[in-house]
Amino acid sequence: MSAAPTDRKTAWAVAQRLREGGSIGAAADAVVALWQTAQGDRGETLAALDFLTECGAHGRALPVVHVARQRWRGDAPIAARAGEIALALGLFDEAAGALREAITLNPKQGAAWLRLAHCRRFEADDTDVQRLRRAWSGTDFDEATRTCIGFAFGKALDxxxxxxxAARVLTEANALARKTSPWRVDDWRRFVDAQLRASALPALPVDAEFNPIFVVGMPRSGTTLVASTLARHAEVRDRGELNWVPALRNLLAEQRQSHNPQALATIARLIRAQMQRDDAPARFHLDKNPLNFRYLDFIAACFPNARIVHCRRDARDTALSIWMQHFAHADLGFAYDFADIAEVRKDGAKLMTHWQSRLALATIEVDYEAFVAGPQTQRDRLDAFLGLERDATHPVAAENPAIVTTASVWQVRQPVYTHALQRWRNYAPYLPALTALFPAPPA
Known part of the structure; x- marks a missing residue:
């Protein structure tokens, strides 16, 4: 789709409507075509890159950002976007180069520091470690940038x-992050209590042509590993971490329409469109937003035939891994304090027990430790749960996912390994809250 300058606002509106309707491929096509008529406009280029990455169309964004880097050399925001896009696609060397350039041009780009840390596993003589060390020792950064540098440096030290x-640096970084987080434990407790007391929602009829999978659990419990493993099967499409379920569920609640079957049906159609999209058809479509465990009653009402994969992991390893990450979404604001993490973990288990006793959703539990110890065995369990035939061309660790935008971006593209097991023991002497607030693993 091309557009004259006077029609550009309308063309962007059309692209937005296509995206909202789940026609992600068509929306990406429209925006790329629109950008091609204005390649010399930096603002239009940045808008196109933002739109494409928000759609998960990183493959379409890559040639756009390559052109932009050639046209606007020495442009820090464009270099940072180039690094973000390459990282999501698993182009780690390209990503690191672009992110280094972005940081050199403007060291106050906090997200660029974070992404650079996730391009690889650092070695002792790595020049990027020295770059992080100098930045952490510097005094020229605002608190937001220093927070990001702290999480990046902590990852390198680990x-x-x-x-x-690492424990000292990450303790300071978490304290900085918590200062600006809107998350409050009292709000969380009220939410959990309301969910446990809520009356059942009316269930919509089963839509036999749509089979959603929701991978849920605590963050950092293996959801990305499980989702990427499932997505290697030709009959499964992984849509990443979508925010449609919480956003639309909360919209209905605010409008007091949660028990209105017509409103639920409208919302279910919107979620279905965002999961199915307009690419090649598949039997299953997957959303791996881990915090969807909060809303399984809503999922069951909209999609009674949904499959739930509940990921679990050692409590101390989970807590440490969460605490070591800087998350963008406000819903994850509990990540910066071990007491808050413990509260969410405890209540998450309570909610899962509640849903399993009350809902008829098909559910399977996958333990991270079991997956690492025997990935093919767990793949077989998942295939049997979904009724998928073994696809011999896709062994568990043989193929990398196309797009990953979570903190597991590097790890999930490596062979399954045991490095992260019992990781908490490395930090027990320095972080007493780990052993005080979280149960010990089974002997």
Whole structure:
């Protein structure tokens, strides 16, 4: 789709409507065509890149950002976007180069520091470690940027095995992040209590032509690993971490329409469109937003035939892994305090028990430790649960996912390994809350 300058606002509106209707491929096509008529406009280029990445169309964004980097050399925001896009596609060397350029041009780009840390596992003589060390020792950064540098440097120190310094750096970074987080434990407790007391929602009829999978659990419990493994099957499409379920569920609640079957049906059609999209058809479509465990009653009402994959992991390893990440979404604001993580973990288990006793959703539980110990065995369990035939051309660790935008972006593209098992033991001497607030693993 091309458009004259006077029609550009309308053309963008059309692209937005296509995206909202689930026609992601058509929306991406429209925006790329629109950008091609205005390649010399930096604002239009940045808008196109933002739109494409928000759609998950990183493959379409890559040639756009390559052109942009050639046209606007020395442009820090464009270099940062180039790094973001390449990282999501698993182009780690390209990503690191672009992110280094972005940081050199403007060291106050916090997200660029975070993404650089996730391009690889650091070695002792890595120049990027020295870059992070100097930045952390500097005084020229605002708190938001320093927070990002702290999480990035902490990750590098963990890679190097300097757990004592990593604990100190990450303690400060988490304290900074918590200062600006809107998440409050009292709000969480009220929400959980309301969910446990809520009356049942009316269930819509089963839509036999749509089979959604929701991978849920605590963040950092293996949801990305499980989702990417499932997506290697030709009959499964992984849509990543979608926010449609919480956003639309909360919209209905605000409008007091949660028990209105017509309103539920409208919302279910919207979610279905965002999961099915307009690419090649598949038997299953997957949403791996881990916090969807909060809303399984809503999912059951909209999609009675949904399959739930509940990921679990050692409590201390989960808590540590959450605490070591800087999350963008406000719903994950509990990540910066071990007491808050413990509260969410406890109540998450309570909610899952409640849903399993009350809902008829087909559910399977996958333990991270079991997956790491025997990935093919767990793949077989998942295939049997979904009724998928073994696809011999896709063994568990043989193929990398196309797009990953979570903190697992590097790890999920590596062979399944045991490095993350019992990781909490490295930090127990320096983080007493880990052993005080979370149960010990089984002997």
């Amino acid at each position: 890679d190097l095995g300097d757990y004592a310094l």
